[in-house]
Amino acid sequence: MSTSPSTVDTLLHPDWIVPVVPRGAVLTNHSLAIHDGRISHILPRAEAASLTAARELALPGQALIPGMINTHGHAAMSLLRGYADDLPLMPWLEQHIWPAEGAHVSADFVRDGTELAIAEMLRAGTTTFSDMYFFPDAAAAAAVDAGIRCQIVFPILDFPTAWARDADEYISKGLRLRDELKHRGLVQIGFGPHAPYTVSPQNLLKVATYAAELDLPVQIHLHETAGEVLAAVEEHGERPLDSLNTMGLLGPRTQCVHMTDLGDQDIALLAATGAHVVHCPQSNMKLASGACPVSKLLDRGVNVALGTDSAASNNDLNLFAEMQTAALLGKLTAGDAAALPAADALYMATMGGARAMGLEQEIGSLEPGKQADIVAVDLSGPECQPLYNPLSQLVYACNGSQVCHSWVAGAQLLHNRQLTRINLKDLQQRTAAWQEKISSTGKNQ
Numbered sequence: 061m062s063t064s065p066s067t068v069d070t071l072l073h074p075d076w077i078v079p080v081v082p083r084g085a086v087l088t089n090h091s092l093a094i095h096d097g098r099i100s101h102i103l104p105r106a107e108a109a110s111l112t113a114a115r116e117l118a119l120p121g122q123a124l125i126p127g128m129i130n131t132h133g134h135a136a137m138s139l140l141r142g143y144a145d146d147l148p149l150m151p152w153l154e155q156h157i158w159p160a161e162g163a164h165v166s167a168d169f170v171r172d173g174t175e176l177a178i179a180e181m182l183r184a185g186t187t188t189f190s191d192m193y194f195f196p197d198a199a200a201a202a203a204v205d206a207g208i209r210c211q212i213v214f215p216i217l218d219f220p221t222a223w224a225r226d227a228d229e230y231i232s233k234g235l236r237l238r239d240e241l242k243h244r245g246l247v248q249i250g251f252g253p254h255a256p257y258t259v260s261p262q263n264l265l266k267v268a269t270y271a272a273e274l275d276l277p278v279q280i281h282l283h284e285t286a287g288e289v290l291a292a293v294e295e296h297g298e299r300p301l302d303s304l305n306t307m308g309l310l311g312p313r314t315q316c317v318h319m320t321d322l323g324d325q326d327i328a329l330l331a332a333t334g335a336h337v338v339h340c341p342q343s344n345m346k347l348a349s350g351a352c353p354v355s356k357l358l359d360r361g362v363n364v365a366l367g368t369d370s371a372a373s374n375n376d377l378n379l380f381a382e383m384q385t386a387a388l389l390g391k392l393t394a395g396d397a398a399a400l401p402a403a404d405a406l407y408m409a410t411m412g413g414a415r416a417m418g419l420e421q422e423i424g425s426l427e428p429g430k431q432a433d434i435v436a437v438d439l440s441g442p443e444c445q446p447l448y449n450p451l452s453q454l455v456y457a458c459n460g461s462q463v464c465h466s467w468v469a470g471a472q473l474l475h476n477r478q479l480t481r482i483n484l485k486d487l488q489q490r491t492a493a494w495q496e497k498i499s500s501t502g503k504n505q
């Protein structure tokens with residue numbers, strides 16, 4: 061039986077702890093201790109005096125929450141933020157984004173773009189992100205250097221790009237990356253078949269076989285628009301979700317991103333298979349793709365996580381904004397102001413993501429024994445006053461810039477809003493060089 065140590069690495073004294081599990085709980089006059097990268101204690105402030113800590117931090121006016129989990133994105137696309145706005149999905153992709161990626165994406169682009177995304181995410185409370193992009197080795201390297209936790213789903217497409225020639229090469233390169241990173245505790249590798257309209261049924265079948273054999277996660281863009289579903293029904297005679305099910309691709313290791321076009325039968329299938337949904341409300345709204353029926357999914361017991369998608373379709377990587385949008389859109393979609401209360405939105409941004417990634421025993425809530433992935437949010441400013449309910453402020457009033465500190469596996473990556481492992485000045489110079497290069501090339505060249 062393991063006992064909690066009386067000597068700890070770090071002892072935090074916030075005004076509130078919002079552990080997420082149990083849902084809706086808010087602890088006052090409590091302290092949290094970190095030891096060996098994990099949460100060792102959450103205890104009443106009066107009892108914290110019995111602990112000896114190497115480092116103690118008073119956090120007046122601040123709330124501790126679990127580090128947030130951005131369950132879907134393409135981090136390096138931060139270099140394409142604002143490159144093509146106000147367009148629907150397919151013209152945006154086919155006429156603007158894919159040509160720009162064809163012209164500019166390289167290992168250096170991914171390295172710098174991912175670092176820019178990580179800097180933004182850490183400063184807004186994200187401590188774990190999922191990434192689906194070319195040169196996933198460069199994305200993983202940026203994450204390892206920054207100390208942030210991530211899930212890298214290596215891309216799979218039927219067509220050639222700068223990273224791979226065909227689906228077999230995408231898969232073999234991705235699996236090699238998985239072998240190289242197997243022992244990196246903060247990095248999890250999975251399959252990232254882009255979408256049913258860019259990956260053939262034969263190649264999706266290969267993904268299903270490998271994923272089952274290796275027990276790896278699979279993340280896919282799915283039912284992003286009604287047009288996607290309609291085109292698939294015309295071509296294959298069935299809805300994409302049904303095709304994936306027939307292929308054996310729907311199950312507890314599957315993360316279905318977007319899911320705006322969903323009927324009752326689709327929802328029943330998701331519930332029966334245990335597949336997860338990753339809701340990206342701001343991207344769905346900006347591209348006018350549609351709205352995921354989150355309340356119905358939750359009512360049927362489907363796990364829903366939150367993602368920003370890329371900075372090219374959002375245009376920021378801020379889960380506070382995403383939580384607020386999810387809550388507001390959820391109410392509008394359900395026609396019910398009681399739908400998606402603040403506690404549910406925060407759950408989706410934390411435990412929802414952890415469950416989707418199969419990491420629910422490790423992250424997603426503040427509980428003794430879990431990894432110390434923690435964020436401290438300042439609720440003392442005028443935008444959060446008066447303060448009747450910290451949970452309400454976190455979801456409906458905070459904007460991300462109130463994040464003061466964050467820790468991943470006990471390592472402090474943000475201290476008083478300063479990134480501890482990223483040189484922001486140098487990063488901003490590299491970003492400016494990319495902007496210069498991309499804008500001088502001109503659009504679609």
Ligand SMILES: CSC[C@H]1O[C@@H](n2cnc3c(O)ncnc32)[C@H](O)[C@@H]1O
Pocket residue numbers: 134149153157158161192193194215216217254255281284343369370373
């Ligand atoms: C295979 S790497 C990722 C690929 O996906 C593109 N992408 C970015 N956002 C979306 C979206 O909302 N739906 C579909 N595809 C998207 C990105 O540009 C890369 O080419």
Ligand SMILES: [Zn+2]
Pocket residue numbers: 132133134281317369370
């Ligand atoms: Zn996406």
